[in-house]
Amino acid sequence: MCQLLGMSCNVPTDIVFSFEGFRRRGGLTDEHADGWGIAFFEDHGCRIFLDYQPSCTSPVADLVRNYPIKSRSVIAHIRKATQGAVSLANTHPFQRELWGRYWIFAHNGTLTERPDLTGGRFQPVGCTDSEHAFCWLLNMLAVEFPESPSLPELHGVLDKFTRYLSQFGTFNFLLSDGRALFAHCSTNLFYVVRKSPFSTAHLSDADVDVDFSRVTTPDDQVAVIATQPLTDNETWNKMSASELVMFIDGKPHWLAR
Amino acid sequence: MCQLLGMSCNVPTDIVFSFEGFRRRGGLTDEHADGWGIAFFEDHGCRIFLDYQPSCTSPVADLVRNYPIKSRSVIAHIRKATQGAVSLANTHPFQRELWGRYWIFAHNGTLTERPDLTGGRFQPVGCTDSEHAFCWLLNMLAVEFPESPSLPELHGVLDKFTRYLSQFGTFNFLLSDGRALFAHCSTNLFYVVRKSPFSTAHLSDADVDVDFSRVTTPDDQVAVIATQPLTDNETWNKMSASELVMFIDGKPHWLAR
Numbered sequence: 001m002c003q004l005l006g007m008s009c010n011v012p013t014d015i016v017f018s019f020e021g022f023r024r025r026g027g028l029t030d031e032h033a034d035g036w037g038i039a040f041f042e043d044h045g046c047r048i049f050l051d052y053q054p055s056c057t058s059p060v061a062d063l064v065r066n067y068p069i070k071s072r073s074v075i076a077h078i079r080k081a082t083q084g085a086v087s088l089a090n091t092h093p094f095q096r097e098l099w100g101r102y103w104i105f106a107h108n109g110t111l112t113e114r115p116d117l118t119g120g121r122f123q124p125v126g127c128t129d130s131e132h133a134f135c136w137l138l139n140m141l142a143v144e145f146p147e148s149p150s151l152p153e154l155h156g157v158l159d160k161f162t163r164y165l166s167q168f169g170t171f172n173f174l175l176s177d178g179r180a181l182f183a184h185c186s187t188n189l190f191y192v193v194r195k196s197p198f199s200t201a202h203l204s205d206a207d208v209d210v211d212f213s214r215v216t217t218p219d220d221q222v223a224v225i226a227t228q229p230l231t232d233n234e235t236w237n238k239m240s241a242s243e244l245v246m247f248i249d250g251k252p253h254w255l256a257r
Numbered sequence: 258m259c260q261l262l263g264m265s266c267n268v269p270t271d272i273v274f275s276f277e278g279f280r281r282r283g284g285l286t287d288e289h290a291d292g293w294g295i296a297f298f299e300d301h302g303c304r305i306f307l308d309y310q311p312s313c314t315s316p317v318a319d320l321v322r323n324y325p326i327k328s329r330s331v332i333a334h335i336r337k338a339t340q341g342a343v344s345l346a347n348t349h350p351f352q353r354e355l356w357g358r359y360w361i362f363a364h365n366g367t368l369t370e371r372p373d374l375t376g377g378r379f380q381p382v383g384c385t386d387s388e389h390a391f392c393w394l395l396n397m398l399a400v401e402f403p404e405s406p407s408l409p410e411l412h413g414v415l416d417k418f419t420r421y422l423s424q425f426g427t428f429n430f431l432l433s434d435g436r437a438l439f440a441h442c443s444t445n446l447f448y449v450v451r452k453s454p455f456s457t458a459h460l461s462d463a464d465v466d467v468d469f470s471r472v473t474t475p476d477d478q479v480a481v482i483a484t485q486p487l488t489d490n491e492t493w494n495k496m497s498a499s500e501l502v503m504f505i506d507g508k509p510h511w512l513a514r
Contacts, residue, residue, distance in 0.1 A: 044382050045345025047307045059324045067316045088302025097353055100380035121378045121399075123357035125301050142378075 002092070002108045003032050004189070005076040006174040006225035008181040008247035012042070012070035013222055017210045019064060019076065021203035021230045026055030026078040029205045035091040036061065038076035039104040040069045041178035046102040050091045072249070073181050075174045077106035089126030093174075094134050096122055098141065099148035101177045105134040108227055109170025109186055130173075133165055137175070151180050152253075155246045158182060159255055162244055174225065181247040183225045185239035191225040192236045193250065201231040221250035259349070259365045260289050261446070262333040263431040263482035265438040265504035269299070269327035270479055274467045276321060276333065278460035278487045283312030283335040286462045292348040293318065295333035296361040297326045298435035303359040307348045329506070330438050332431045334363035346383030350431075351391050353379055355398065356405035358434045362391040365484055366427025366443055387430075390422055394432075408437050409510075412503045415439060416512055419501055431482065438504040440482045442496035448482040449493045450507065458488040478507035 005022045007015050019038065027033035036055035039048040047069075051060040055078050077092035084090040093106040107130035114132045117123060120139030124131040140161050141154070149157070158175075162184050165171055172189050175182040183189055194201075196219070198212035225247070229236035239245065246253040262279045264272050276295070284290035293312035296305040304326075308317040312335050334349035341347040349363040364387035371389045374380060377396035381388040397418050398411070406414070415432075419441050422428055429446050432439040440446055451458075453476070455469035482504070486493035496502065503510040 042345045045307075045348065047345060048305070050302075050304045059320065063316065063320045088299045088304060091302065095352070097379065097382060100382055102382055122354065125354060125357055125359055 002077055002079045003030070003227040004106055004108050004172060004174050004225070006181055006183060007074040007222065008250050009072045009220070009222045010249035011220055012072055013220070014068035014070050015074050016065060016068045017201070017203070017208070018224055018230050020208055021205040022076060022078065022226070023055040023061050024205040028056035032078040032080040034079040034081040034086045036076070036078040037091050037093050038064060038074065039093045039095065040071040041073040041176065042069070042071055044101065044178065046095065046104060046178065048093060048095060048104070050088060052086050052088055052091055073176045073178050075104050075106050075176055075181070082110050084126055084128040087126065090128045092130060094131050096134070096138055098138050101148070103138060103175065103177050105173065105175045107133065108172040108188070111165065111169040111171060113168040115165070133171070136165070137161055151246065151248065154180070155182070155244070155253070155255060159244045163242065166242065172227065179248065181225070182244060183239065183247065184244045186241060188227050189225060189239045190229050190236040191223055191239065191245070191252065192229070192231070192234050193221065193223045193252065195221045195250070202233045204230060204232045223247045223250045223252060259334055259336045260287070260484040261363055261365050261429060261431050261482070263438055263440060264328070264331040264479065265507050266329045266477070266479045267506035268477055269329055270477070271325035271327050272331050273322060273325045274458070274460070274465070275481055275487050277465055278462040279333060279335065279483070280312040280318050281462040285313040289335040289337040291336040291338040291343045293333070293335040294348050294350050295321060295331065296350045296352065297328040298330040298359070298433065299326070299328055301358065301435065303352065303361060303435065305350060305352060305361070307345060309343050309345055309348055330433045330435050332361050332363050332433055332438070339367050341383055341385040344383065347385045349387060351388050353391070353395055355395050358405070360395060360432065360434050362430060362432050364390065365429040365445070368422065368426040368428060370425040372422070390428070393422070394418055408503065408505065411437070412439070412501070412510070412512060416501045420499065423499065429484065436505065438482070439501060440496065440504065441501045443498060445484050446482060446496040447484070447486050447493040448480055448496065448502070448509065449486070449488070449491050450478065450480045450509065452478045452507070459490045461487060461489045480504045480507045480509060
């Protein structure tokens with residue numbers, strides 16, 4: 001399996017603290033040593049750093065630690081290969097463009113069946129079930145919405161397609177177009193929302209802490225989403241099975257049922 | 258304007274030597290200081306490093322120098338903004354997926370008119386003429402070829418579409434799907450092919466040389482393509498206006514006329 005990390009904020013924020021704990025799970029405090037990747041939205045642009053070396057020792061991960069990129073939407077992934085060889089083409093997160101926006105996707109879990117992509121405009125480059133599912137989702141969205149829908153509309157339709165794919169296996173994922181970050185839980189996904197009054201957080205995977213009150217303003221709001229909680233002194237919310245939360249500006253939104 | 262750098266090889270090769278000279282033109286030996294990017298194909302996968310800092314001082318460029326990535330197809334670009342603000346979304350090279358392959362594109366020049374993209378599956382994220390042209394090319398290719406054509410077929414059709422776009426301005430570009438690297442010259446594009454017997458090359462932009470005979474095998478073949486020659490003791494071929502050369506495994510191919 002793999003591990004996911006996401007961040008949604010109302011002001012550009014660096015993810016150095018969370019990434020420092022997360023990357024250690026890539027071969028040091030955990031076994032997810034088959035590559036890793038992280039995508040940062042910066043306005044409409046997006047840059048992805050990928051490596052098939054373990055994140056705990058990767059020189060690219062050192063860069064990400066030493067060159068704090070500020071972003072309002074981040075998705076990271078460390079891989080323990082279950083389907084597909086260890087290669088760059090199979091390294092999450094994956095990127096495509098739809099409606100003039102970049103879309104970023106990372107998946108934790110395994111899908112045992114792959115829906116048909118015949119005739120779809122998005123096709124996988126590598127051979128993972130994850131990229132296949134991402135292409136299928138985008139193909140379906142492109143057919144459903146010739147032009148970009150509103151975010152609440154998108155949330156509803158994405159929920160429908162996600163339920164369809166979830167019948168084929170474990171489908172924890174993070175998906176973002178830079179405006180919204182969608183987090184879907186099949187089995188394991190937690191989030192914490194940090195806002196004023198900020199306090200000090202301590203990593204689970206390293207003896208590192210940060211006093212957020214010293215690096216934030218009172219209006220800041222940051223949501224961090226992860227397969228397992230990254231800190232040991234904050235209350236992380238465990239998402240329910242089949243829950244699809246849309247984070248905008250660090251704030252979670254749920255579907256009206 | 259901007260500068261382009263490309264490399265096509267028959268074995269995975271690092272581009273550290275050429276990049277060392279090229280990056281200096283991004284703010285040190287030349288004025289192209291409005292961001293830069295480099296894309297490396299590794300098998301089917303591709304990773305792009307982008308930065309809107311000048312390449313001569315960018316920490317991401319330091320990583321590329323210190324972590325030699327071996328690739329058979331590389332495209333790099335340093336930007337002097339003429340259309341579109343300095344931002345990540347406007348930083349070349351651009352990436353899309355078509356026929357289950359990544360496509361990478363970088364452009365030097367300015368197009369004064371933009372062809373219609375209405376209804377096309379590929380849409381620009383940023384606001385440059387370059388990304389617009391890339392999307393138009395891919396839209397046209399996707400309509401012409403529902404499935405991936407042979408490389409010679411692709412070469413011919415790409416030449417037709419390139420001639421159409423060239424009427425709108427200066428259109429030097431590099432385009433690759435990892436198998437072939439297409440280099441189009443409107444005004445300025447040079448290439449050198451290095452093969453056995455290898456000799457020592459000396460950079461124009463830094464007092465650095467490399468003896469390729471020590472780092473190659475007799476079967477290696479490498480083509481380097483650049484807006485201006487990068488070395489001062491090799492014979493660079495100046496491409497003609499409207500010439501579209503397809504490099505495969507370091508070997509140039511021309512259209513049958």
